[in-house]
Amino acid sequence: MKNQFKLSLLVLIISTIVYAQKSSTIEMDEIHTIYKENFTTNDNTTLVLNLKNTTAQVLESPDDNVYIEYTIKFKNVRKKIKERQLKHLIVSGKKEGNKINYSSKVRSNIGDRFYNYEELVIGRLGEKITGSDSIQKPIHRKSIDSVLQDIKLSELTRRNKIRKVLNIKPRQVERWNKNTSNIIISKMVIKIPKDIHVRATLENSNLVFMDDFYNRATMNIRNTRLRFKKIGNPMNVFDVDNGYFNAETVLNGKYDFANAKEVRIGRLSNSFINTEFTKVEIGEIGENNKIIDFNSEYFFYNWSNNFERFDLRSEYSKIHFFSPYVNHSLEVVGYNTRNLLGDDATEITMQPKSKTRNLLMSKPSKPEEDFSGHIFFDIVNGIIYSHNDAIKTINKD
Template sequence: MKQLAFKICWLILITSGPIFAQKKVVYSESFSANKNTQAILNLDNTTVAIETSTDGKIHFNYTVEFSQYSKKEIQSFIDDIKVEAVQFENTLTLHASSYQNISKIAYQLDAPFGLTLDNDEFKIGRANDTIYRKSKDSIIKEIRGGEFKNLMFKNFKMLDKNGEKKAIDFKKVKMYKSRFVIKIPAFINVKIIGNHAQISFLDDVTNEISLNLKKGTLKGKYLSNTYNKFKIDQASFEFEGISGGDFSFDNVTNGKIGSLQDVTINSEFSKIEIGEIRDKVNITDFNGEFWFYNWAKDFNRFDFFSEYTKLYFFYPETYDFSLSVVGNNTVNHFENMSITMQPTKSDKKFNMMERKAKGKGHFSGVINLDMVRGILYTANDTFIKPKQ
């Protein structure tokens, strides 16, 4: 028998399936806090949701609900989870880990002949060479949900020995749902160290946060603090908006940011979509892929330095701006044309493109692109990516 396990980060409503019948409390504690308190969260193979505490205390509430698990299996599952919080003076340290990676929801069933999507015509990740301008709101919509929320498990069918589809019997599907909620007051400093962790910020966050995540997912609403420092390695990163802070991205595969302001980004080998660029944004990249869709009315100045980078750049739409593109050994694709800045022995950079301000109407700002050994796609709206 072939056993297939599906771990899905989203909460999916399956009305035809059984109700979670067995609920276990893994950990539940509360701690006092003041403006000098620092919370240190060590998260390993753990899924957490971080909320703002409204009573000035720090709360940890961790529960797991099970369906179709035996008592022995449940106890074994719980025994694999280790949670401990210790407070010493103004420092509260949490260690939360598990032998196996715990998702928000996971399904497990026996499917000896495999599974298939119910709709044969549906294709995930269909190739498309059309690049189009996305609005900030559409990026935020993707972050909040996306097309896969109602798709995954309920659109699968089991295959029988003849290759025919048959409905999944949910009475035979093992499921668990974990919920680890951490409530933190807005006035404390937070340090997070995550490994194979799935972290969600459910509220707008103004805390000063130092975060280091290796593998996993990081998702949230609006981050706002000048002193934030984030280091993301081999993980997914999605935020509706960011104001302030320094961010380091290494191998970020699903980067989506609704808007950026007063932010410095250093990245490599990452793919990042940005819905709107606002004031005081500086990005340095190596061998990554970026999409700049929209520009705020007053973005003032934007600087982008890159090497071996693919950049999909959409011009500001409404207001006046100036643009300078310098580079070496870089290709610029625009309006069914391309310009290649050939390499030089001295690696000297040359002016590839310049747009001066027209001097009429509102002036939004200056855009400076510095690209070496890269590919630049520029457009006003939609364009077709040329064959490589």
């Protein structure tokens, strides 16, 4: 039974790689429609999603209906394997009043790794596949374009890691594609109209939002991958425990991250973020953001021309700070916080014996230039890595 499971695992992973690159050349033996339905909505409708071990592509609906389609395809797969895979799928949907409930669960923990969600991800982003973690600790400031590229390639990086585990080389993929044996492909597409409220409970799943997403969203997320283009609703509430969160633009909302393996945001504005034990990269900080953190690691690469106010309150945090090129002011309060001055190998420990917050350092803006914003850090028992000249200059004067 154990060997049989490993064989099934290998079949499914290979199918994802093959289908993503050469899907048009594969003719499947059987296509099963697991679920296909559409629901009418109005501005007061709530869509409730309960997904476990499920991978899905989310698109904007072409009209006011919610559309959900879930198919699974087989090629040269033995009857017992097909029956087992279909038996593992538990799907239901119904509408009661203004509430639409859709549930999809896979009994075994195979959702994220095996079920291909959409070949267009590869088509839109190209066939370039990276081979190393793009969230390794940087030495230099990343440009906003570089962070956005990391986000766009995040799914391809994941596929490459699967290929590495199996020791699959690109030429082997081509050879498997010619044979095209023992392939299982699953695809779920959810189309959501604008303006309706989306409430989601996600566990061990993988959702890719292919279009900008402005719906009000309340999401409880565990061990799940989320990939957004632009997300922005002032009423957004995200509770993310473990997993991965990649978004090219976050415009509004409240986001809680605990023990997340990767949080990468291209542009951030008008948002509140609460984190613990998480690694966060932000390509560009826009206007009016606030962060509260415990024991996480942050990378602040770039700042917009009018970020106005940025607040960080943290304990036991590591802050990689790249000072804005624009005219700004800076204030740092706290105690027992170290400042490591980039490549100078200089370390300054500020107020090590105090248990009372004190002004650790400050930098005034230049009155003769247009003012872009004020940065306020309240850091206790933390580390600031100063990667360019602003804080170096403050401490050396």
